[in-house]
Amino acid sequence: MNLRDTLSLSFMTVVSYRTRSLLIVLAMALGVAAVVVLTALGDGARNYVVGQFSSLGTNLIIVLPGRSETSGGIVSAALGQTPRDLTLEDARFVSQLPQVKRLAPLNVGVAELNAGGKLREVTVLGSTAELLPIRHMKLSKGSFLAHGSERSAQIVLGSELAHEFFPDGNVIGQRIRLGDSRFMVSGVLASQGESMGFNNDEIAIIPIDYAQELFNTSTLFRILVEARSRNAIEPAKAAIQHTLKLRHDGEDDVTVITQDAILATFDRILRALTLGVAGIAAISLAVAGILVMNVMLVAVAQRTAEIGLLKAIGAPSADIRHLFFAEAVWLSLAGGAIGFGLGHLGALLIRLAYPQLPAWPPVWASVAGVAIALITGILASLLPAARAARMDPVNALSGK
Amino acid sequence: MIRLTEISRVFHMGDQEVRALNDINLEIASGEYVSIMGPSGSGKSTLLNVVGLLDRPNSGSYELDGTNVTALSETEQARVRREKIGFVFQSFHLIPRLTAAENIELPLILEGVAPADRKTRVEATLDAFELRDRAHHRPAELSGGQRQRVAIARATILKPTALLADEPTGNLDHRTGAEVVALLEALHHAGTTLIVVTHDRELGARAHRHISMRDGEIVGDEK
C-alpha cells in the first residue's frame, strides 16, 4: 500500500470514529495551547520587565551608600564602623573618571507643595540637569534644570502635578512653595506613566543643593552614572569603586550596581520561569500521549476482526502498522494545529486584556509545542500499531 | 496447483495437544471444484487457513503453483495471498465504516493500483455482481446475501487462482444461499479453483470432488 492510500484510508478511519478522535485531538490541543499560552505569558513578563528596566536609562550604573548585605556588612557593623555617606564631593570625583559620560546625583524626599491655593504632599527629586538625559525623561513644556547654575530656584513638575495645580495650562514661570522655600516652575515633564512602580507624573524635580537644604542633609541617596558605552560599563564600575574606596579611607563602603547585571538576573530568572511553565505544559502533552496510547490500544482491540480481514486479503504486517501509525499522525497533527491556533488566540486575548504585557508566544515554543504533540502521538502509537501488526490473522478473524 | 505434503498443525491448549491437521497429503489441480466436509473440530477450517497462507503448519511443505510457499517470508506470503487467493467467510467480514464500493476496492489499494484504474475496476465489478445500486451503502444497510456478494466481489477483484470459502452460506437463508452458491460456481466456470468447506450436504454434493475429514485426517476423497 502506498503512502497516499495509507494516509487517506487512515484519515477516513479517524473521521469515522468521531468521538474517539475528538477526545484525542482535544487532549493534544489543550496541551499544545497550554505550552503556547504559558510561554507567551512568561516571555511577555520577561520582555515587560526588561523594557521597564531599559526605560530607566542606557548604560546605567547606580551608586548607593553602604555595602550590599552579601559581604562585610556585619563585620563593619561589628567593628563599629558605620558606612560613610555618599556626598556631592564623591559625585564630583566620579564625574571626572574617563569612562563616565555623565552623572546625576540624586536625593529623594517628600515635601508639601503649595500653589494656587492647593496643598499636597509630593515626592521630590533633587538632581542636576544631567538627570534628564540619563533617565531618558522628556519635557512637554519649558526647560529642565539649568546647567551649571544649580543655585537658581527652579522646579520641574510631573505632568499630573502640573495639571492638578495649574489646570488652565499656564504653568511655566508660575511661583510655588515647596516646604518653606519658593520655586519658579521652569518646565513640565511629558507624561510617562508608571515605571518600576514609581509614578513619574506625580514628582517634582529641584536642583540638588536645594533638595539637600530642604531635607536638611548633606548626603546623597544615589548617584546615577551613565558609562560612555556598553563596553565601558564594567571598567566604569571598577573605577568608581576604586575612586570611592580611596576617598573613603580604603573602606569598601558603597555598592555599585549596573543595570546590565540587574537585567541579566531578571532575564535569567524569567527565562527559567518560562522554561519551567513550558515544561509543565509539555508534561500535560505527555499525559495526552498516554491517553492516545490507551485509546489506540482499545481501537486495536475493537478492530481485531478488521485487522484479521486485512491480513486475509493480503495486507502485510507493515501495512497494518503504517495504518495505525498514520492514524496517530493525523490525530497529533490535528491536535497540534488546533492547539497552535487556540494558544495564539489565548495569547491574543491576554494581550487585549493586558495591553502593557507583550504576551507574544515565542516561535521556539510554538514549534516545540506542535513538535512534542507529534512526537508523543507517534511514540504513543508505536506499541498499539506493533500489536496490531503482530496479530495472528486466524485468531484475529475469529475476534480473539 | 495446490500440493500439501505431510502437513501437520498442532495447537497447544495448556498441556494438552490438539493435532488439528495430522500429516495431510493433498493435491488440488487448478480449476477444480472441491468440497471439504466433516464433523465439527475435524480440522476443515484449519486446512483451509493453511491452504490460504493464513496459518503456518508446524511441519510439512506446501507448494502453490510450483513455488514452495512454506519457506516464504511474512511479507511475501501476504503478496501471494493477495494475488492468488480469495477468502470468503461465513460472517462476511466487511469493514463496517466503508461502503460496499470501498470494501471491494481494498485489495486494489493494498496492491498499489492507481486510483483511476481502481475506479474503473470497482465499477466493472459492481456491475458484474449486480451491486451497482448498493455501491454507496454501508454493510449495515445491506442484506445478508448482498453482504456476501460484496465479500465475494472483494475476494475476486484481483482475479485469484483459488477461491476458499468457509461455510459461505452458513449465515444465509436457503434462497440467498443458493444465489451465493450460483455466484461461486459461475466463478469456478470462469476458471477459478473453488474450495468450499461446508456442513450442508446438498452444497457439498454439488462439488466435483468431495473430501471428508475426521480428527485432523483426510478419511475420504472421491470424484
Ligand SMILES: Nc1ncnc2c1ncn2[C@@H]1O[C@H](COP(=O)(O)OP(=O)(O)OP(=O)(O)O)[C@@H](O)[C@H]1O
Ligand atoms: N487457535 C486455536 N487454538 C487451539 N486450538 C485450536 C485453534 N484453532 C483450532 N483449534 C482446534 O483444532 C481443531 C480443528 O479446528 P477447526 O476450526 O479446523 O475445526 P473445523 O473442522 O473447522 O470445525 P467447525 O466445523 O466447527 O468449524 C479443533 O479441535 C479446535 O479446537
Ligand SMILES: [Mg+2]
Ligand atoms: Mg470451521
